[in-house]
Amino acid sequence: MSTNQKGCEFMTQVAPADIFTPEDINEEQKMLKETIEKFMKEEVVPRADEMEKGKIEVTKELLKKAGEMGMFAIEIPKEYGGLGLDKVSALMVTELMMYNASFAVSCEAHVTIGSYPIIFFGTEEQKKKYLPDLAYAKKISAYALTEPQAGSDALNSKTVATPTSDGKYYVLNGTKQFITNAGIADLFIIFAKVNGKDFTAFIVEEEWGVKTGKEEEKMGQKGSSTRQVILEDVKVPAENVLGEIGKGHKVALNALNVGRMRLGGSAGGGGKLLTEIAVKYAAERVQFGRPIIEFPLIKWKIANMISKTFAIQSASYRTADLIDKAQLGEEWKAFEEFAVEATILKVGGSEALRYITDEAVQIHGGYGYLKEYEVERAYRDERVNRIYEGTNEINRLNIPEMIIRRAMRGRIDFFGWVQQAQKLIDNPSEIKKIVSGHTAQDELYAIEFAKRSLLILAQRMFSKFGEEIQNEQEILAEFSNALIGIYFAESSVARATKHQNKPYGKYYENMAKFYTHTTFPEIVQAFRVIESRVGDSYGFAEKVSSALTRIDMISLSRAIADETIRIILQK
Amino acid sequence: MKILVTAKRTPDPYSKIKLKPDGSGIDTSNIKFVINSFDEIAIEEGLRKKEKFGGEVVVVSIGTQECVEQIRTALAMGADRGILVDTGGRYLDQLGVAKILARIVEDEKPDLVILGKQAIDDDANQVSQILAELLGWPQATFASKVDIDLNSKKAVVEREVDGGIEVDEVSLPAVISADLRLNQPRYASLPGIMKARQKPLKTVKIEDLKVDVSPSVEVLKFEAPPQRQGGKKVKDVDELIQALKESKVLPF
Numbered sequence: 001m002s003t004n005q006k007g008c009e010f011m012t013q014v015a016p017a018d019i020f021t022p023e024d025i026n027e028e029q030k031m032l033k034e035t036i037e038k039f040m041k042e043e044v045v046p047r048a049d050e051m052e053k054g055k056i057e058v059t060k061e062l063l064k065k066a067g068e069m070g071m072f073a074i075e076i077p078k079e080y081g082g083l084g085l086d087k088v089s090a091l092m093v094t095e096l097m098m099y100n101a102s103f104a105v106s107c108e109a110h111v112t113i114g115s116y117p118i119i120f121f122g123t124e125e126q127k128k129k130y131l132p133d134l135a136y137a138k139k140i141s142a143y144a145l146t147e148p149q150a151g152s153d154a155l156n157s158k159t160v161a162t163p164t165s166d167g168k169y170y171v172l173n174g175t176k177q178f179i180t181n182a183g184i185a186d187l188f189i190i191f192a193k194v195n196g197k198d199f200t201a202f203i204v205e206e207e208w209g210v211k212t213g214k215e216e217e218k219m220g221q222k223g224s225s226t227r228q229v230i231l232e233d234v235k236v237p238a239e240n241v242l243g244e245i246g247k248g249h250k251v252a253l254n255a256l257n258v259g260r261m262r263l264g265g266s267a268g269g270g271g272k273l274l275t276e277i278a279v280k281y282a283a284e285r286v287q288f289g290r291p292i293i294e295f296p297l298i299k300w301k302i303a304n305m306i307s308k309t310f311a312i313q314s315a316s317y318r319t320a321d322l323i324d325k326a327q328l329g330e331e332w333k334a335f336e337e338f339a340v341e342a343t344i345l346k347v348g349g350s351e352a353l354r355y356i357t358d359e360a361v362q363i364h365g366g367y368g369y370l371k372e373y374e375v376e377r378a379y380r381d382e383r384v385n386r387i388y389e390g391t392n393e394i395n396r397l398n399i400p401e402m403i404i405r406r407a408m409r410g411r412i413d414f415f416g417w418v419q420q421a422q423k424l425i426d427n428p429s430e431i432k433k434i435v436s437g438h439t440a441q442d443e444l445y446a447i448e449f450a451k452r453s454l455l456i457l458a459q460r461m462f463s464k465f466g467e468e469i470q471n472e473q474e475i476l477a478e479f480s481n482a483l484i485g486i487y488f489a490e491s492s493v494a495r496a497t498k499h500q501n502k503p504y505g506k507y508y509e510n511m512a513k514f515y516t517h518t519t520f521p522e523i524v525q526a527f528r529v530i531e532s533r534v535g536d537s538y539g540f541a542e543k544v545s546s547a548l549t550r551i552d553m554i555s556l557s558r559a560i561a562d563e564t565i566r567i568i569l570q571k
Numbered sequence: 572m573k574i575l576v577t578a579k580r581t582p583d584p585y586s587k588i589k590l591k592p593d594g595s596g597i598d599t600s601n602i603k604f605v606i607n608s609f610d611e612i613a614i615e616e617g618l619r620k621k622e623k624f625g626g627e628v629v630v631v632s633i634g635t636q637e638c639v640e641q642i643r644t645a646l647a648m649g650a651d652r653g654i655l656v657d658t659g660g661r662y663l664d665q666l667g668v669a670k671i672l673a674r675i676v677e678d679e680k681p682d683l684v685i686l687g688k689q690a691i692d693d694d695a696n697q698v699s700q701i702l703a704e705l706l707g708w709p710q711a712t713f714a715s716k717v718d719i720d721l722n723s724k725k726a727v728v729e730r731e732v733d734g735g736i737e738v739d740e741v742s743l744p745a746v747i748s749a750d751l752r753l754n755q756p757r758y759a760s761l762p763g764i765m766k767a768r769q770k771p772l773k774t775v776k777i778e779d780l781k782v783d784v785s786p787s788v789e790v791l792k793f794e795a796p797p798q799r800q801g802g803k804k805v806k807d808v809d810e811l812i813q814a815l816k817e818s819k820v821l822p823f
Contacts, residue, residue: 028764029645031640035759083765137811570587570601 005322006115007337008403011455011483012417014434015490017497020088020321029089033096039069039357040099051223052377054215059223060105060140060184067137072111076119081132082239087261087320094262095269095313099532101381102223104266107147109224110134110181112259114141117201117251118283121243128201130187142185145175145252151177152394155199155249155533159192159231170194170202171237176229178388183225183555190231191248198246200388208232220380250477257335259346259389260346261323264316266385268351271309271356274378276306278360281373281567285365292363296554299561301359306564307492307515308352314491316345340402341487347392347399349383357382379428391555397470397479404462418459421452428547439497440570443516446548447490450523452483453540457527461534475530482526489516507563520548572626572721572743577672577683578641579607580634581692594792600798606641609687613749615756616717617685618649626682627651631675633668634662638755639772645665646767647759647800653772654679656780667784669701674780676706679743687746698782699748709741713750726817 025033043065050058066072076082090111097104099232115134118126133139150156159174172192180571188204204210213228243251279302282293292298319341326334360375363370365409368375386392407414424431428449435444458479465472492512499508527541572747582588583603590596593736606614617628630645631639642653656671675683689696703710711717711728715736718727726745731752741747745793759767777811805811813822 028768031643031759031764032761035647035761035764039758068760069758070763073761083761086766157751464739 005325006412008340008406008412010341010487010490011403011451012420015438015494015497017438019314019318019494019498021492021495021498021539022092023499024315024317024503025088025092029092031316032089033092035069035095036071036093037099039066039071040096040103044100044103046080047421048100048223048377049372051100054097054222056183056215056223057223059102059225062103063106063110063184064137066107067135069138069243071136072107072115073135075111076115076131076135077127080127080135082135082161084372086182086324088317088324091262091265091320092216092317094265095272098266098269101266101270101378102221104269105221105384106181106184108222108259108262108266109143110137110141112262113143113255114181114185114187116258117143117242117255118203120254120330121201121251122203123239125239126242130203131249134187139186140181140184141187141189142179142181142229143255144179144182144188144190146177148175148177148228154191154252157191157193157199159190161192161194161200161236162237163194163238168238170238170241172202172204172231172234174233175233175429177386178216179212179229182227182229183227183360184213188229189242189251190229191252192231194245199248200245200269201242201248201251203240204240205238210234218384220377220378220383222430254332254336256331256389257339257342260395261316261335261338261387262310264319264342264345264349267345267353268309268313268316269323270353270378270382271305271330273355274356274360274375275302275305275309275564276571277375277569278302279565280362281367282363283565283569293565296558298363298567299472300557301363303557303566304518305356305359306560307511307518308356310495310511311488311492311519312345312352314495315341315488316349318491318494319345329472336434340399341350343390343395343399343402344480344484344487346389347395350382350392353382353385363456393477396480397473399480399483400462400476401470402456403458408478414455415459418455421455422450423454425449439500439505440493440516442549442551443513444490444493446520446544447493447516448484448542449547450482450520450527451486451490453527453538453544454479454486457530457534457538457540459539460529461537464492464534472533475533476530478526482523482530485519485523485526488520492516507560510556510560510563513551514560517548517551517553518558520545547548572620572624572682572718573679574626574628575676575684576610576614576617576628576630576678576688577607578610578614578630578632578638578645578690579687579690580604580632580641581607581637581690582615584608584691586633590793590795592658594794596639596790596793604640606644607690607692609689609691609749609751611687611756612751612753613685614645614648614650616749617683619754620683620717620719621649621651624719627694629654629679629681631656631664631672633656633663633671634798636774637678641718642772643767644759645701646770646772647763648757649763650770655774656777657774657779661752661777661784662785662786662790664788665695665697666701666788667782667786669698669705670782670784671777671780672698672702675775676702683719683817684708684746685717686746686748688750699746703746706744706746708745709781710746712748714747714762715750715752717747717753758763760783777778792811795809 047058063155073082074085078084138538154396161170186206190202190204194200211230215224285292323334325553328334357378367373406412431448438444492515496508524545583605589598621628628650628803630650632642684784686699713730714728715731716729724743726741728739
């Protein structure tokens, strides 16, 4: 794959056969993985009950321990005491943190939105002062953007930063809401409006007078600290402005790009663990004289859970690697370049995890409803993934908005892509040609057909509504749904193609096929909804629907489940 | 001081062990391998002594090329260099292993050798004792505490014995074997993992050591322990007594 691959280009390219996959990690990354997995199992998992009771001091202790090991140094550049490792390594670690979701979210808040703003936009002095401590959790960080009245509408901030008359300080006043790590943080990335108008980011040390509210009683992730952050005349030195005055949105949004990408990691890691838990339970639970795992309907669930996990992981490792390979000078630009893909991971990953968690509970039956079983906790922990890092609704609207903006600025040749798509749709045999040689080529054909059709339909949608498109939220969201399905499915097929000659090649092929067939109806549904609004003269919904050749889903499901069960139970 | 430690490649104690159908060994195809748990404690102790007194920790593993994984882990924990004795996969008994280690010790001339008291795979608990004998060095086995006095070149070692703690004093160089409660091994740090790649790792072919390792112990067969029988519910005390008599728990 070209190292200069650009964001959104998957919309006009055939899924490359050499995407980066979880199997491609090197020896060092394997060792990293084993070490962290050991730490999670031996240090974090045994403390889960304490954390669940809201003992945030335990979470803090574990963050410190993880920090000493270097878990948060991964992405800190070497010149500031970190390890300067790649995003693939970081993603791998994010997956493993999901052995405990409360621990995971605390780590994420510290690294992703707590440290990255400084990595991205800190001055040399700020980086030198803060990054070495953040790398080893000598200081714990939090990110304070949301306010009681400013959630999705984050720029509607009421927090004010007033410069002192000598210009040496800013005095911060306001209240922040739902701040992860608030109760354990030494450092806050706080957003406020200078003189009530210029939205700006600040690095604020806790000891300068930051107060926090009481611990919120949450539905899940109870081991993480979530509080209000209360700023009453907190004096912040002018040199602690992060980025430029009035450019706070740049800091805020770019940090979220990192978070969204990594939520793919959390979803993939969570999906894998929950599938394992469900399989182990189903192998033990006997009903009608047989372990319930032998029943085809349970196998169907397992095939779905593992195929979705496979899809999330395929898409997220692919994306992390694209960001690693982007050579755009400043690091934030690499994340920004792939912000559409990252948003896809956030929405698609969190919703796939919702499905997987729900089925894990269902497989446990009544026991899954009891606190004694960890799927009950997972069920509550999972819910917030669809709310934070931008709600899935906001993110669904962001995807087409980013694409339109890039097209208008000439960053992507959207109209060229549409023209090319039109040519392919007019000559489906051309599509057949480009997908030949791939594993699951019938499925890839359908994905490509849908992808090109979506481009054409999107152009029609954008041109029909012009500026008014922002009021057409339903079809914008459906556009995103189709794109998410396409990106996940084609990443699965690409991963299966890459490993087609391995002993597990057939298993991967089966999962890629199964995922495509189960997600395709949602893609078709998206076309139906969009066409109902913009006109169906192309008849895409029906064409896309018939582009996918039917297969024997039942044999596929049973084969996937049997292999999954074999792998999990022999561990 | 220079300390030599060992890192035997053994199955992860949490893995499910299955036997090969012919009973010739365990089925290793789906097993994760780790450093023998007691060796890990030995490595940790070596590192702590190095941190206190300075010097060098050299880690030795005997086996196939796959043992590089365990050596790298020890290097990531903080050991300075590694030696792999490549056996080409041949079977060694405890005497053979001790002879190889003795040969390495002759070359390396460490002040102290620390080994796990036994390996969690064969549980033989012999190598450290045989090694001390071969070297003619003092030994302190099952150490639960090790204090070193560099001036007098002595080690004071506590051993947990039935009914109390035995305190032994050995002069250095010596062989010490590590018991479970000697310490809590650290996790390899991430910076340590990154550094491990650059640390020296030497591979020595077993033939080149010119040691007679022809085994005097022969492994005949592996057998799984008998499966536990399910319990049985009894109605009342009379039936319980009857059942206990039948199973010869009660003598009359």
